[in-house]
Amino acid sequence: QVQLQESGPGLVKPSQTLSLTCTVSGGSISSGGYYWSWIRQHPGKGLEWIGYIYYSGSTYYNPSLKSRVTISVDTSKNQFSLKLSSVTAADTAVYYCARVVGSAIHWFDPWGQGTLVTVSS
Amino acid sequence: SYELTQPLSVSVALGQTARITCGGNNIGSKNVHWYQQKPGQAPVLVIYRDSNRPSGIPERFSGSNSGNTATLTISRAQAGDEADYYCQVWDSSTEVFGGGTKLTVL
Numbered sequence: 001q002v003q004l005q006e007s008g009p010g011l012v013k014p015s016q017t018l019s020l021t022c023t024v025s026g027g028s029i030s031s032g033g034y035y036w037s038w039i040r041q042h043p044g045k046g047l048e049w050i051g052y053i054y055y056s057g058s059t060y061y062n063p064s065l066k067s068r069v070t071i072s073v074d075t076s077k078n079q080f081s082l083k084l085s086s087v088t089a090a091d092t093a094v095y096y097c098a099r100v101v102g103s104a105i106h107w108f109d110p111w112g113q114g115t116l117v118t119v120s121s
Numbered sequence: 122s123y124e125l126t127q128p129l130s131v132s133v134a135l136g137q138t139a140r141i142t143c144g145g146n147n148i149g150s151k152n153v154h155w156y157q158q159k160p161g162q163a164p165v166l167v168i169y170r171d172s173n174r175p176s177g178i179p180e181r182f183s184g185s186n187s188g189n190t191a192t193l194t195i196s197r198a199q200a201g202d203e204a205d206y207y208c209q210v211w212d213s214s215t216e217v218f219g220g221g222t223k224l225t226v227l
Binding site: 037046047048049060062063096101102105106107108109110111112113114 | 152154156162163164165166169170175207209211214215216217218219220221
């Protein structure tokens with residue numbers, strides 16, 4: 001079955017760019033049929049959708065984050081990545097990657113285990 | 122922007138039925154998905170498209186959606202069902218999550 005694993009620095013300085021990668025195993029991103037997503041969860045809070053990408057590179061972003069977010073895909077490595085620029089302490093969160101299921105209607109399954117990113121000097 | 126409202130907490134006696142609601146304007150016209158998140162773990166999909174269970178999810182989990190309220194029902198609640206539960210919909214090009222409900226099994 002498909003599994004996802006996030007990786008990247010756990011500490012980022014304010015004003016810098018947060019960069020994370022999600023490695024997909026058990027399935028190929030380039031086979032199509034699914035979008036691939038990033039979702040975050042602030043400490044002790046709820047879930048916030050960041051955006052998703054198709055293997056072709058087509059992206060959709062949360063309007064509230066769109067100006068700072070870039071999601072990209074590397075099909076040769078079966079990975080997709082998140083970049084969030086100009087971070088502040090408010091971007092401290094657990095970041096999850098997930099597969100997006102469904103065509104016009106989307107749900108997330110499965111999810112990676114998540115990685116905590118702290119923004120601090 | 123579209124908002125989903127969930128109760129902060131719900132309690133249920135062991136073996137009884139728990140109902141967790143997700144309120145939104147005319148949510149019955151949307152497809153609602155539900156996730157279970159245990160402490161320190163990633164969310165797990167338990168219901169998709171209002172009432173469908175993914176493989177591996179017990180039949181004790183069911184969902185419904187009508188009017189302004191979607192409901193996740195957990196029958197014969199077990200201690201292992203203690204978790205946070207989140208609803209999710211798609212609205213105006215955005216995936217929206219509810220604030221989450223903490224289920225306590227007494």
